[in-house]
Amino acid sequence: MDxxxxxxxxxxxxxxxxxxxxxVFHGEWERRMLGIxxxxxxxxxxxxxxxxxxxxxxSPRDYLNCSYYEVWLGGLETLMAERGLVSREELDSxxxxxPRKNVPVLKPDEVDVMLRRGGPTERAIDTPARFKVGDxxxxxxxxxxxxxxxPRYVRGHAGxxxxxxxxxxxxxxxxxxxxxxxxxxxxxxxxxxxLWGTDGDPDVTVSVDAWDSYLEPx
Amino acid sequence: xxxxxxxxxxxxxxxxxxxxxxxxxxxxxxxxxxxxxAALDELIQTYETRVGPRxxxxxxxxxxxxxxxxxxxxxxxxxxxxxLGYEGRQGEHIVAVVNTPDIHNMVVCTLCSCYPWxxxxxxxxxxxxxxxxxxxxxxxxxxxxxxxxxxxxxxxxKVWDSTAEIRYLVVPMRPKGTDGWSEERLADLxxxxxxxGTGLARQPAxxx
Numbered sequence: 001m002d003x004x005x006x007x008x009x010x011x012x013x014x015x016x017x018x019x020x021x022x023x024v025f026h027g028e029w030e031r032r033m034l035g036i037x038x039x040x041x042x043x044x045x046x047x048x049x050x051x052x053x054x055x056x057x058x059s060p061r062d063y064l065n066c067s068y069y070e071v072w073l074g075g076l077e078t079l080m081a082e083r084g085l086v087s088r089e090e091l092d093s094x095x096x097x098x099p100r101k102n103v104p105v106l107k108p109d110e111v112d113v114m115l116r117r118g119g120p121t122e123r124a125i126d127t128p129a130r131f132k133v134g135d136x137x138x139x140x141x142x143x144x145x146x147x148x149x150x151p152r153y154v155r156g157h158a159g160x161x162x163x164x165x166x167x168x169x170x171x172x173x174x175x176x177x178x179x180x181x182x183x184x185x186x187x188x189x190x191x192x193x194x195l196w197g198t199d200g201d202p203d204v205t206v207s208v209d210a211w212d213s214y215l216e217p218x
Numbered sequence: 219x220x221x222x223x224x225x226x227x228x229x230x231x232x233x234x235x236x237x238x239x240x241x242x243x244x245x246x247x248x249x250x251x252x253x254x255x256a257a258l259d260e261l262i263q264t265y266e267t268r269v270g271p272r273x274x275x276x277x278x279x280x281x282x283x284x285x286x287x288x289x290x291x292x293x294x295x296x297x298x299x300x301x302l303g304y305e306g307r308q309g310e311h312i313v314a315v316v317n318t319p320d321i322h323n324m325v326v327c328t329l330c331s332c333y334p335w336x337x338x339x340x341x342x343x344x345x346x347x348x349x350x351x352x353x354x355x356x357x358x359x360x361x362x363x364x365x366x367x368x369x370x371x372x373x374x375x376k377v378w379d380s381t382a383e384i385r386y387l388v389v390p391m392r393p394k395g396t397d398g399w400s401e402e403r404l405a406d407l408x409x410x411x412x413x414x415g416t417g418l419a420r421q422p423a424x425x426x
Binding site: 009014025039040073085086090091108111120149150165200206208 | 237253308343350353355358361375411416
């Protein structure tokens with residue numbers, strides 16, 4: 001979806017403000033939010049693409065007014081409510097109202113294993129790659145209403161394939177519960193002038209990772 | 219978040235609406251048995267104290283010191299990094315990109331906050347915030363200005379927008395005057411920002 005999360009090239013946000021010796025968390029609630037989010041991956045009720053969609057699928061005003069972990073909180077509340085795990089009424093009242101669902105729960109001795117395993121997205125597929133390194137490709141002009149990982153600023157622009165990563169889970173499908181539908185994943189390198197015209201820096205390139213169906217021959 | 223102060227009338231509480239909501243969420247999750255408090259503490263501890271940019275610094279120091287390791291890192295970074303014990307969540311598929319006098323690499327995620335947790339820990343606030351995510355792909359030199367980094371005019375900039383599950387690790391240039399340094403000492407020169415590409419490795423004079 002073309003939401004406020006898709007920020008590449010948007011102007012007017014001002015300078016980057018590095019923080020000297022910043023802490024890992026700014027406040028106890030951020031620590032808890034990280035832990036809760038990771039722990040709630042264990043029940044297996046959603047995948048990372050669903051999480052991302054739940055975070056970005058909101059009004060631009062809401063997205064831009066939330067801090068990072070507030071976006072996580074909103075996303076998690078949505079995912080839990082959709083699956084009947086924790087309702088918004090429960091959060092508003094601070095009381096458990098829905099019956100407990102029987103889902104797996106992360107145990108302390110499983111934490112290290114879970115984090116080490118992670119969630120690799122590479123999958124074996126039978127179809128050969130459509131493009132090879134050096135091929136000229138164009139990012140399709142598209143505007144899906146649901147989750148996608150093709151940023152707006154590259155759509156319609158031509159670039160060169162520079163890396164092949166094998167086949168990976170396709171987020172657009174996986175986010176919507178339509179299966180992993182793995183596709184070949186490429187890194188495509190775009191010239192600064194191609195992306196931004198004469199306002200672009202000719203000595204800058206920008207590379208994005210793009211699934212096969214995001215691309216066409218150029 | 220909101221400036222409303224309707225919580226201030228009870229409980230001696232100075233907590234914001236968000237803080238209260240996260241508290242309520244945690245207590246309900248624990249009450250319903252979806253979250254084990256000890257597992258929660260273990261998760262937080264891991265990222266607060268055990269996984270951070272020192273991991274990545276050790277990878278870079280080894281790459282600077284050991285040509286065979288450097289080759290392995292460039293050919294396929296994921297197993298090379300796993301050799302040092304760093305693997306897993308948000309580091310499942312890593313690509314190492316190398317800075318040279320001609321090319322400077324910088325990593326961003328314009329869509330969210332993708333970041334190689336296994337080698338750098340959790341991302342800093344600025345990495346996740348709108349100014350960096352918007353500007354890094356359009357005007358990376360001005361981003362470097364914001365960080366006080368100036369590159370020679372002739373240096374080209376290569377921005378990697380981490381739009382899939384591939385995570386990028388920048389190998390900064392090894393500072394001069396470090397011949398014969400141990401890996402542990404070299405790792406002190408490698409900053410988090412130098413592995414994102416918004417900084418350079420420290421000079422020897424900065425660490426003694």
